[in-house]
Amino acid sequence: MDVVTALTGVRANARIVARADGRGGTVLPVLDSDGPLALRRTRAVGAEAKVMLVGAMSGPLGGDRFSLTASAAQGARLHVGSAAATLALPGQAAGEARYDVRLDVADGAELHWLPEQLISARGSDLHVTTRAELATGARLVLREEQVLGRAGEEPGRLTSRLTVRVAGRTLLDQELASGPGAPGGWDGPAVLAGHRSVGQLLVVRPEFARHPMEARVLGECAALIPLAGPAVLVSAVAPDALRLRRLLDEVLAEFG
Template sequence: MPGAGRATHADRRSAYRVRAVARVHARPDGRGGTALPVLEGEGPLALRRTRGAGDAARVLLVGAMSAPLGGDHLTVAADVAAGARLSLGSAAATIALPGATGGEACYDVELRVADGGELVWLPEPLISAAGSELAVTTRLDLAPTARLVFREEQILGRAAEQPGRLSSRLTLRIGGRTVLDQELACGPGAPGGWDGPAVLAGHRAVGQLLVVRPEFADAPVPAMTVGEGCAVVPLTGPAALVTAVAPDGLLLRRALDVALALVERPATPVR
């Protein structure tokens, strides 16, 4: 769906009020586990390493203050080296708010995974509060034998309120080849029809999963529907996409969890 592109977002960055970057670099530790030589956050983006499972490192993004507010520019970047395994999540939902000065905020997610590396990105939902304006840009760059589980959940408005304006662009590249490049714009001022039967059909929760596995190149995940409002489609290359809409965040999470279990069989992601 048409919306603000990367160049437009970049042109507006000079006006952003708070700039903050969180960086994670994951590397094999030489003992069968994963080390984090870089684990640093700024401003509202605090990172905490928690107990992982097996040889995977687990990191939580913890909001140190309310963000993103109107005019903020936040970036989360993760780099997973060959043989490393990293699980990234968040301690709570992210709420986009209008802030005192208003204006558009920007949230960039940049994830890179080398051959033989594995990344699981399972944050809590993004909530678009009334009056907010947020542009989310996610870039996933994977080597040919990298592994990925990526979840994105967006809730349009809090209880009994209209959503803010939210645009979201997601790009997946595998081995330098673009496999997916899509954009969705919702809320006041978004292109007409975003809430109609061809897009969200009146639902206020929308989400997707990307699962990348080298074995999918030879055995693609079959297209299927998972209950009402959730579908799985194979992508060109070793990847599968799950998209879902639901009346609320709880039902959305349930649908995505069921779909992930179906897509992952017999593989099991790190937690």
């Protein structure tokens, strides 16, 4: 695939397709990436295939356009992580950078989307969209973590939208904008309350439709919320990335 580099920024794409091998395992007939998006298959346990996203270049920078698609076919089990945090930086090209993620999970398939943190550095302008399309019997574990600015640094502009649909019906559609130029109040008591790390953990399982979990508070700045469908959402803010990760890991361990 081609990577276009110009004053308009870098264009890069990555694609993962996972399929059941018929013997209780998962194969990856498609593992395709270019430029800053480098995909590597790593050792996995049992039926799961594991892929790591390795940053081959800096970015996303201003004007860059990245896209990644991960698909799990019926019976497949796919785990996607990243080797390091993603750092959004200002660039020479004008305009915002974009990072678009598309997740497709078939009936009877399972996808774990667990990348490392996204750090919004001063002067950057990044728009992230994550869209997940699930069949009725699909399973999904999705974690998002955002760090607003490096140590002692003001954040850049960051807009993040997450949309999840199950069997064609919208389960979750939310957007958070932060940093310079974002709508007023993003740093106020109703949103981040001065915290600089924000994250969420979404778990979609068919059994949640029959046996929904109860809402509960998790510490001072986090909550578990059952959604109107087969899913629960954990939303959290924290003073730093380490405390945010510890909280989300505790909840993830609870779900097994």
